Amino acid sequence: MKIRRILATAVVAAVTTPVILLSVTPALADAKPSAASQAQQQGERDKPSIEELEKAAEKAQKAYDDAVAAGKAARVVLEAALSDDAPLAVAAKSARKEAADAATVQQNADQALTDAKAVLAALPETATVEEKAAAEKAVADAETAALSAQDAKAAADEKAATAGRAADDARVAAVREYSKVQDATKAALEAKEAADQALADARDEAEPDEPECVFEGKLSTVVTGLPSKIVAGSTTDFSLRVTNGTGKTLDEVSPYVYFHATDKSGYHVIDDAFHLQWSTAAAPAWKNVEAGGRVGAISPLKAGARADVKLRLKVDAKAPAGDGLAFVAGDYINDDESCGGNLPTEYAFELLAAGSAADDADDAEPGKTTPQTPDTRPQGATSTTPVNSGDPAVTGSLASTGSPSALPRFAGAAGAAVALGAVAVFVGRRQKATTAS
CATH class of the missing domain: 1.10.287.950 (Methyl-accepting chemotaxis protein)
Structure with missing residues (x-):
């Protein structure tokens, strides 16, 4: 709000200042404030206090x-x-x-x-x-x-x-x-x-200016065990590791996972066929991933530490064959309201029709990140339970309940962007593959 007000004041001053002031020498300009500046200062002095208002x-x-x-x-x-x-x-x-x-x-x-x-x-x-x-x-x-x-x-x-x-x-x-x-x-x-x-x-x-969320490339989110081929009607277990390489403790980290896919035509979005759950050693009961792809919260995640989250993907048996992308990302918010996150990483996979064999499937490999514009206002909070993965490097706790923090939702935003643009991506890939063959 302050930034907007400062810009508005600057625009008004620029418009209302007489053109003749442009001819004043720099020495005189330094010695005497402009009429607009004096008027602005007088306005600040005459401004009523909050108590008076x-x-x-x-x-x-x-x-x-x-x-x-x-x-x-x-x-x-x-x-x-x-x-x-x-x-x-x-x-x-x-x-x-x-x-x-x-x-x-x-x-x-x-x-x-x-x-x-x-x-x-x-x-x-x-x-x-x-x-x-x-x-x-x-x-x-x-x-x-x-x-x-x-x-x-x-x-x-x-x-x-x-x-x-x-x-x-x-x-x-x-x-x-x-x-x-x-x-x-x-x-x-x-x-x-x-x-x-x-x-x-x-x-x-x-109100004081709130800290803006920043891009944090040293907060990594890596998926392991996700196959490059997934059969409709199947259940797939894999994991997500969140690592804090920032050199400082992050008070609350929220990992995100979002699945997007289309059928072979590239025009029919079938995201609703994917159902994702998460679990940890401290909270072993499987819980549905929240809307937007938020997978609990880690509170806190110390510098150099990492935390693992188990994931379970169920795909509807009626889902048609197609192509898909799994997007993973993470964001954080600190007690001082500073916040940030990494850019989503995509893992491409092929969706096979129910009953197909996927014995030769390798693990999906991470692709390029998808840039997003982060939000700058964190909101909300979560309740936490300790994380205990058995790894001494893992510290912090993972929330079993709680609402999203409305931090820069890199993964959630990625999902929305994918839903709008992935058709062209898939069609373009298939066209290239067809031309090459």
Whole structure:
């Protein structure tokens, strides 16, 4: 991370420094720091400490938590304001009912006036004075009632409209307030994430540079007893010897073995047909080799010492005839987190169909190594059991359980590379052999 930051700072300085500075004499350049350098130094001085960033992150977290709580409360207020049971909503509903009732009263009054006028108009010429007076009075009373009902309806309509506007305004105000709270919560979250990121960056930058893994050619991994011809359906026992020729103790060494093969066409990968197990004198029970080819761990392996691992290969009987490569390698990690490993060595073999005879098979010979790019971050750990091979030069212990260390996985990486590129290798070899014949 520090390297990336230094490079980034250098790039920015190179881009932002005025071109005119290129014409300054070397003496002046040595005497006075550039504007970019001064700005960088000032930036370093103004940079907040990790403690200050931690306090800022805590404050931002609290502000966000408060905003979330306020958002929940605002949600309750909003739901209450939008509910039909809200006081203003109830008042508006009541006013609308009063207006509807007033409309009915007015409609009845208007009908009564119409009926009274019809009775007055229908009086015969022989009607008495009292009858005419009564009909005229009925019309007058009906007109008064109709006017009163009309005024009452107008007042009820105005009351209903006012109550409706008040209820709507309350709903709109609640929605707006809730939207403001949501915006505040979003802003608080962004501030919290920025504070958290600033703190994480500062902590990352403050971490010391980790040691890189290196190539270690003096750590040797050699296979013995692996035949150059292997029959499908058979079980083959062989061994792997790991030797520390580095001149220093390696605190934990992990050997790797990986089998890769294709059928005779060179296009069909049959790695899944190979099943590998390992065993030691201290841990005699056969254990399956982990994914990626890791064969336990040796802790520690002293300078000049070696350790042997027994290996057992079982090949599925249905595996087709083909060509294969066994890759072996080793890596290590020390207590100070320094790490490294050797490059994979390949052992070529011919895979024969089930039932074939392989009596004339010699031991497979080591070929060229396959270069890989090592990872630089060791991880994980293993539990160990003592190694006792009977050889006084063998020291250290071999893990019977544990997860891979994610060191530079030279052998595991070799397996992945082989899976991608071995087709071309095998096809090229066969084409050469065919041309030569």
